[in-house]
Amino acid sequence: MEELLALRQYIEEKNYDRALELVAELEEMSKEDKLNKIFSYAVILLLHLIKQQAEKRTTRPWDFSIYNSIKEIKKINKRRKSGGYYATEEELKEILADAFDTAIRKASLEAFEGKYNPEELMLKIDYDSIQSSALKSIL
Numbered sequence: 001m002e003e004l005l006a007l008r009q010y011i012e013e014k015n016y017d018r019a020l021e022l023v024a025e026l027e028e029m030s031k032e033d034k035l036n037k038i039f040s041y042a043v044i045l046l047l048h049l050i051k052q053q054a055e056k057r058t059t060r061p062w063d064f065s066i067y068n069s070i071k072e073i074k075k076i077n078k079r080r081k082s083g084g085y086y087a088t089e090e091e092l093k094e095i096l097a098d099a100f101d102t103a104i105r106k107a108s109l110e111a112f113e114g115k116y117n118p119e120e121l122m123l124k125i126d127y128d129s130i131q132s133s134a135l136k137s138i139l
Contacts, residue, residue, distance in 0.1 A: 034086040045069035046103035
């Protein structure tokens with residue numbers, strides 16, 4: 001809210017350079033918020049893809065969680081008014097790579113009733129195929 005008041009003040013003072021700087025900051029803050037939300041859903045998406053592949057099975061709740069995560073990532077990433085996307089394909093790859101560590105740690109607590117640590121669980125999955133599947137589903 002403070003930023004909007006400052007923006008109004010800069011415009012009223014005809015300090016357009018500072019107003020544009022503030023607009024750029026607001027755009028960056030908005031994008032960071034979107035990317036953080038995408039990261040959170042990416043963790044959930046990867047978690048269930050990992051469990052599916054490791055346990056060689058699925059459940060209806062896992063399937064729904066995958067569906068919902070994909071839907072939310074697509075919705076969050078889409079720029080409604082101007083069109084286009086917040087995260088490029090390359091940025092989505094980076095988000096998925098970053099989210100994988102959290103997902104594998106969480107999956108190690110849930111898959112096989114938690115009997116494998118993250119390193120052991122990694123031996124039961126194909127990292128590249130999971131990442132590829134996740135990326136393909138959200139593009």
